[in-house]
Amino acid sequence: MxxxxxxxxxxxxxxxxxxxxxxxxxxxxxxxxxxxxxxxxxxxxxxxxxxxxxxxxxxxxxxxxxxxxxxxxxxxxxxxxxxxxxxxxxxxxxxxxxxxxxxxxxxxxxxxxxxxxxxxxxxxxxxxxxMHHPRTAKMKEFLSDSKRFGQLKMVHSFSSFAASDDFLKNDIRVKPDLDSLGALGGLGWYCISSILWAADYELPKTVTALRGPVLNEAGVILACGSSLQWEDGKTSTFHCSFLSNLTLDITAIGTKGTLHVHDFIVPHQERAASFSAASQTGFTELVSGWVPLPSQHVVTTDLSQxxxxxxxxxxxxxxxxxxxxxxETKWPSIIRKTQLVLDAVKESIEKGFEPVQIGD
The missing domain is CATH 3.40.50.720 (NAD(P)-binding Rossmann-like Domain)
Structure with a gap:
């Protein structure tokens, strides 16, 4: 049946x-x-x-x-x-x-x-x-490996696309009465969620928006960035923009390894997605190359993400x-933490880029 x-x-x-x-x-x-x-x-x-x-x-x-x-x-x-x-x-x-x-x-x-x-x-x-692509689980395996990656020290996430003139005038994501969060909500959500994902959803202590956000005439964010700081010394930065070429990057750096992914929100191909992992890398004797070389990993899937x-x-x-x-309570918990950080970034922008403490 x-x-x-x-x-x-x-x-x-x-x-x-x-x-x-x-x-x-x-x-x-x-x-x-x-x-x-x-x-x-x-x-x-x-x-x-x-x-x-x-x-x-x-x-x-x-x-x-x-x-x-x-x-x-x-x-x-x-x-x-x-x-x-x-x-x-x-x-x-x-x-x-x-x-x-x-x-x-x-x-x-x-x-x-x-x-x-x-x-x-x-x-x-x-x-x-x-979050549901099998590549994401494979990348998490690397980040969780204390021998290959070590302890997380820094994450950088970038999400952007170059919006058309029509988008910048008429899309709901630039209208304050429809989607007042603009690029911070539409693209920054991904950046924040990827940073928290890499940090095992440990909330940062403080969030400080970066100077120089771009807003449209209605006050909606078209581009912005922020830094995040944890009590144990971890840091992260992100940038999101409707004004830059299509870029969807995560770089996570640990004490022993580095993860790079260049298409984390939408893979270059629907059925295959890749990432690179470097572990305990250094220079060759004459500083003419790296050793060992970063490894390239391709994860295939029968279903789109x-x-x-x-x-x-x-x-x-x-x-x-x-x-x-x-x-299942996992998803609401993850999502709430993402929203908390997003709120803090927005608050920091509104307060003239002052650090904002994260609370539960």
């Missing part, structure tokens, strides 16, 4: 929802069941263009998706300013929640979303796809539905 898939409803027809529609189709334990938009015609067009089966439900409102008793889980790719309202309502309707990042405008909003999820026993996860994410989320939902398990 075929396994019963988790039935997804999608709220909205954002561009990123095209990618997730495909991922839901590729995931072996998930199915596209419903889509809702404020425009019924737009929802019909979206379903027709993105692989929805003929049996899919097409709704002219978000509420209708949440009211459908056959929808198990919802994916919400709406602007960040709308997350609190629709995420809380989805949880109250007992819908498991896959929420696009950044998950909230601040940690207070995020806490309200999680309170609703916990009160209604629904699973929560954000849309950070790179977004399909891996949907599969993992669906697995957690199935466990709750079929076995009565409690929702």
């Amino acid at each position: 075929a396994e019963t898939p988790i039935r997804f409803g999608i709220l909205g027809c954002a561009t990123i929802a095209r990618k997730l529609s495909r991922a839901i189709t590729l995931s072996p334990i998930s199915s596209l069941y419903a889509v809702g938009s404020r425009s019924l015609d737009k929802a019909k067009k979206f379903a027709a263009e993105n692989g929805f089966p003929p049996s899919a439900k097409i709704y002219g409102s978000y509420e209708a998706v949440l009211d459908d008793p056959n929808v198990d889980a919802v994916y919400i790719p709406l602007p960040t300013s709308l997350h609190l309202k629709w995420a809380v309502l989805a949880a109250e309707k007992k819908k498991h929640l896959l929420l696009e990042k950044p998950v909230a405008l601040n940690v207070a909003e995020f806490d309200r979303i999680i309170e609703a999820c916990e009160a209604n026993g629904v699973q929560f996860m954000d849309g950070s796809m790179w 977004e399909a891996c994410m949907v599969r993992e989320f669906s697995r957690l939902v199935k466990r709750i539905k079929e076995s009565g398990s409690k929702p």
Whole structure:
């Protein structure tokens, strides 16, 4: 007997929802069941263009998706300013929640979303796809190896793309009433999450925004950076920008090794992703080269990273539905820490680049 898939409803027809529609189709334990938009015609067009089966439900409102008793889980790719309202309502309707990042405008909003999820026993996860690529687990194995990598000392993360003039004028990510976090939310979220990932999710003690952020006329961040400091001496820096060439780097440096990855958010290729690892490296006798050379590692996958994410989320939902398990708390914990650091960066910018203490 075929396994019963988790039935997804999608709220909205954002561009990123095209990618997730495909991922839901590729995931072996998930199915596209419903889509809702404020425009019924737009929802019909979206379903027709993105692989929805003929049996899919097409709704002219978000509420209708949440009211459908056959929808198990919802994916919400709406602007960040709308997350609190629709995420809380989805949880109250007992819908498991896959929420696009950044998950909230601040940690207070995020806490309200999680309170609703916990009160209604629904699973929560954000849309950070790179976390679910098998390469990420392989890289973590290297960082956790005390003999090859040693103790973490420094992380640098960079996320940027050169946005078009149209994007910089009209995209929701540059509109203060829709996504007021701008590049800090849209790209900095990835940088912060990668730094915390490398640091085993130990929060830094202080966050200090770097001088020289670029803001548009409406005050939305187009480019910015920050440094993070831990009590044990670890440090990190990141930069995120809508104004620089496509670059998606992580460099993690330990006492014995170094990790480099150049496409961590979206791999150069869908089914194969690489990273380099150097361990106890030095110079040759005449300082004409390195020894030993960094090793190159390629990790293949049968599913795209977004399909891996949907599969993992669906697995957690199935466990709750079929076995009565409690929702996995790992993801809300990780996401909250990311939001805390993001809030601190924003606060530091607003305070004239003063250090901001991180609290729980």
